[in-house]
Structures are given as C-alpha cells and as structure tokens.
Amino acid sequence: xxxxxxxxxxxxxxxxxxxxxxxxxxxxxxxxxxxxxxxxxxxxxxxxxxxxxxxxxxxxxxxxxxxxxxxxxxxxxxxxxxxxxxxxxxxxxxxxxxxxxxxxxxxxxxxxxxxxxxxxxxxxxxxxxxxxxxxxxxxxxxxxxxxxxxxxxxxxxxxxxxxxxxxxxxxxxxxxxxxxxxxxxxxxxxxxxxxxx
Numbered sequence: 676x677x678x679x680x681x682x683x684x685x686x687x688x689x690x691x692x693x694x695x696x697x698x699x700x701x702x703x704x705x706x707x708x709x710x711x712x713x714x715x716x717x718x719x720x721x722x723x724x725x726x727x728x729x730x731x732x733x734x735x736x737x738x739x740x741x742x743x744x745x746x747x748x749x750x751x752x753x754x755x756x757x758x759x760x761x762x763x764x765x766x767x768x769x770x771x772x773x774x775x776x777x778x779x780x781x782x783x784x785x786x787x788x789x790x791x792x793x794x795x796x797x798x799x800x801x802x803x804x805x806x807x808x809x810x811x812x813x814x815x816x817x818x819x820x821x822x823x824x825x826x827x828x829x830x831x832x833x834x835x836x837x838x839x840x841x842x843x844x845x846x847x848x849x850x851x852x853x854x855x856x857x858x859x860x861x862x863x864x865x866x867x868x869x870x871x872x
C-alpha cells in the first residue's frame with residue numbers, strides 16, 4: 676500500500692514538474708523525423724498480463740519490425756534526437772503514465788516482451804509476481820547493455836544466454852528482499868548513474 680501511494684504521488688508530481696520539458700521533447704521528436712511522438716510496445720506485466728509500455732519514439736518509423744534489441748551506441752535505426760533520449764534514459768519518462776495507471780511501479784523488474792518471457796523457467800517467472808518497474812538493479816548494472824551487445828554475431832542469442840539470466844537473478848533478489856527503503860536506494864543509484872552520463 677505504501678509503495679503504491681508513493682508511486683501515485685511521485686508520478687503525479689513528476690508529470691506536473693516535467694510537463695514543459697516533455698512538451699519540448701515532443702516538439703523536437705516531431706521536427707527530427709516523421710512519425711508519432713510516442714512508441715507503444717506490448718510488454719508482460721504482473722501476473723503475466725500484457726500491457727502497452729509508453730516511450731518517446733527514438734527509432735525511425737518501422738525500424739522496430741526486426742529485432743527489438745538495439746546494438747552499439749549508433750544503431751542506424753535510431754533517430755538523431757533518439758540517440759540522446761536513449762543515452763540519458765529520457766525516452767523512458769512517458770512510463771510515468773504507466774505508473775499512474777497501476778501497470779508499473781517506479782522500482783521493479785523491467786518488463787520484457789512476450790517472446791523473452793516465454794523462455795523463462797518456472798523459477799524465473801516469479802518476477803511476474805510483482806509489478807514491473809521503470810528501474811531496478813539490472814537497469815543499473817546493465818546500463819551499457821547496447822555496448823555489450825555490439826560486435827556479437829547474434830546479439831539476441833547473447834542477450835538470452837548471458838544477459839537475461841543475470842537480470843532475472845537480480846530481479847529475484849529484489850523480490851525476496853524489497854521494501855520501500857530499498858526502492859529509494861535503487862532510485863537514488865539510478866539518478867547517480869544518469870547524472871554521471
């Protein structure tokens with residue numbers, strides 16, 4: 676209950692405070708490339724229920740039809756403004772709407788697309804027992820995930836075999852030990868990482 680109350684208050688304040696900035700970003704996205712401002716992608720949330728995750732669009736229209744994984748710092752599918760939005764994680768800000776809707780929390784396992792969730796073991800599926808989040812331990816540890824995938828002959832296979840299991844292990848650790856104080860610590864560490872960029 677305390678976590679949900681925190682999410683509602685923080686997301687509401689965040690949207691109100693950031694509204695002018697979000698409008699400026701929206702205008703720049705429209706001027707930078709053709710297409711919508713927001714990108715909606717179906718992810719799997721608590722209890723295995725699908726929902727649409729909101730992001731600022733950072734790719735050219737139709738570029739997501741291939742793999743959902745981006746590789747390296749300069750994936751050619753990413754727009755000019757999209758590069759900077761991704762670099763500083765500003766493309767994630769519209770997920771404050773998902774938090775308000777109750778589909779996500781500020782802190783929790785990052786939601787995956789169905790094709791990856793279908794690969795989870797029964798133990799790994801425990802990450803679906805809680806609401807997904809905007810940030811988590813794995814988001815901090817794998818903040819340079821695109822660079823780790825750069826140069827791999829099969830980035831998707833490398834992600835599934837090497838990165839995803841580590842992320843899920845961290846997510847399970849969070850589920851077994853989480854409380855509001857840990858959430859605040861993770862949020863603080865996330866902000867430190869972003870400002871260091």
